[in-house]
Amino acid sequence: MVYTTPHRSLPRPTDAPTRPRPDRVVLTTPAHFDITYVINPHMEGHVGSVQSDVAWQQWKALRAAYTALDMDVHVVDGAEGLPDMVFCANQTLPYYNPETDTAGVVLSRMHAPERRDEVPHYRAFFDDQGYAVHTLPSEVPGSFEGMGDALWHPGHAALWGGYGFRTDVDVYEALHDLLGVPVYALHLDDPDFYHLDTCLSVLDADTALYYPRAFDDDGRALLEHGFSTLIEVPEHEARNLFACNAHCPDEQHVLIQEGCTITESSLREAGFTPVPLDTSEFLKAGGSVFCMKVMAW
Numbered sequence: 001m002v003y004t005t006p007h008r009s010l011p012r013p014t015d016a017p018t019r020p021r022p023d024r025v026v027l028t029t030p031a032h033f034d035i036t037y038v039i040n041p042h043m044e045g046h047v048g049s050v051q052s053d054v055a056w057q058q059w060k061a062l063r064a065a066y067t068a069l070d071m072d073v074h075v076v077d078g079a080e081g082l083p084d085m086v087f088c089a090n091q092t093l094p095y096y097n098p099e100t101d102t103a104g105v106v107l108s109r110m111h112a113p114e115r116r117d118e119v120p121h122y123r124a125f126f127d128d129q130g131y132a133v134h135t136l137p138s139e140v141p142g143s144f145e146g147m148g149d150a151l152w153h154p155g156h157a158a159l160w161g162g163y164g165f166r167t168d169v170d171v172y173e174a175l176h177d178l179l180g181v182p183v184y185a186l187h188l189d190d191p192d193f194y195h196l197d198t199c200l201s202v203l204d205a206d207t208a209l210y211y212p213r214a215f216d217d218d219g220r221a222l223l224e225h226g227f228s229t230l231i232e233v234p235e236h237e238a239r240n241l242f243a244c245n246a247h248c249p250d251e252q253h254v255l256i257q258e259g260c261t262i263t264e265s266s267l268r269e270a271g272f273t274p275v276p277l278d279t280s281e282f283l284k285a286g287g288s289v290f291c292m293k294v295m296a297w
């Protein structure tokens with residue numbers, strides 16, 4: 001089922017079967033990271049402004065943070081002519097099915113033509129690693145931007161799906177058919193929050209960070225149904241510092257853009273450990289920590 005509106009008999013995502021936590025992190029080098037076009041409002045005024053040496057330092061610090069947390073880090077080389085490829089949350093949605101012991105990925109259909117040639121690089125990477133690789137059925141129209149818009153509920157076989165800017169809602173029906181999981185689909189309302197991972201960060205099965213005004217009433221109600229603790233991020237930290245693009249890989253540590261002081265203290269109060277990192281070069285392109293990796297099993 002794809003749920004777009006709340007109703008009384010709606011199951012909770014934690015009613016779905018349990019899943020192990022993914023422990024593989026795939027990163028992409030910023031070798032060819034640049035801003036050469038504008039496909040989201042954050043990129044405006046930043047064409048040609050990337051400082052490559054600073055981007056490399058920030059990327060290496062992110063890789064070191066994952067290594068320090070004992071994650072299994074894999075690196076794909078960025079390709080020439082694909083300046084946004086470093087944002088590797090977007091080209092695939094990895095999944096794992098313990099009943100069949102299958103690890104696979106669903107390939108994205110990028111909304112912007114400028115980003116479409118990124119997908120074959122990840123198809124090749126996951127193919128080589130022995131993953132089952134799926135495409136969306138050709139009869140289903142519309143775009144889909146992978147883990148930028150589709151987030152697994154931590155520990156459960158249920159998806160949160162953002163739609164409206166980069167992903168079409170019809171795609172979630174196809175994902176439901178392909179993966180056999182319920183999808184809670186959330187309409188995104190504000191162009192600054194063009195991917196679900198810019199306004200929602202799922203931390204553990206009960207807790208998420210979010211920016212409520214990026215959603216409509218139905219979306220907020222679905223989120224309230226799905227998480228017993230929703231930590232609200234203030235506007236400046238959400239819009240300008242991408243606080244909701246934080247990533248919690250182990251249900252404890254939260255990798256987050258530095259300077260999100262209010263969000264950091266809310267995280268600490270909720271029992272999490274913030275790990276501040278500087279992603280300022282990547283913020284210019286409209287991405288931060290969560291966008292810069294894809295999690296797989």
Ligand SMILES: NC(=[NH2+])NCCC[C@H](N)C(=O)O
Pocket residue numbers: 039040043084087089090115147148195197198285286287288290291292
């Ligand atoms: N998962 C993310 N939010 N990724 C950020 C992608 C940034 C990229 N410039 C784009 O607009 O597509």
